[in-house]
Amino acid sequence: MLVQFGLVLLLILGYIIVTRIVSSTIQAIGVRRSANELRVSVVTKMLNLGLTAVFILLLCVVLGVGYGQLAVFFSSVFAVVGVALFAQWSILSNITASLIIFFSFPYRVGDWIKVVDKDEEVLGQIHEISTFHVIITRLSGDTVTYPNSLILQKAVICYHDKSEAERHSNLVEKAEPEGETSKN
Structure with missing residues (x-):
């Protein structure tokens, strides 16, 4: 139980450090590219959302939630999200393109x-x-x-x-x- 508690604390600390590093890196890229502050904020939120999903997945693994239970949960979530996004495929592609444009668009x-x-x-x-x-x-x-x-x-x-x-x-x-x- 003590090892599990230590792993949870370590995971939380790692999550905080990684999100701060990602946020500061995006801020630096935004300043270097003269990006709009709102745009930098949106890109930061999108990437932090992805990091939060990974954090929750790792937290479930550390807390002992079974792989079978996680697989059922995430496959259900992905099925619902997939159906919703399939109807709006262009929205998903534009959001993905927005991230690509932020990091590598030359203009x-x-x-x-x-x-x-x-x-x-x-x-x-x-x-x-x-x-x-x-x-x-x-x-x-x-x-x-x-x-x-x-x-x-x-x-x-x-x-x-x-x-x-x-x-x-x-x-x-x-x-x-x-x-x-x-x-x-």
Whole structure:
């Protein structure tokens, strides 16, 4: 019983230390990438939720809850969550893409980008990167909400500043035909 109590205390101490390390690491990455404070907070909460689930699993093992009981419990929970998320698969993929964007997306809020898409190319400044989408403000002032999962799948061109983006926009407009010409 004393060994079990010591393991529980050690597990709690380890959980506290790991969550603080993860939180401070995410804060440092957020500062280095000039990320919005709200975005850093959301990413921290998502990762801490995952760590809490692992902590609860380990705590159950240390307290002697049988593997069979844990397997039934977690398979039931995953079945319910899986059915709920299957209906909203795009939400899950956008949340996952949000984490990928936070840690490895080469562009930040304020950068001028062009998302190359065969239907419609989006040229503008990144206004915000949220949990589900990237908000881009076009040169015309229109706002485009682009899903995180899609922006990871498309080619993205980055411009140094607004004037370079405007130059590229003007070149594209001049290259497009003015309209159909009539044949004589």
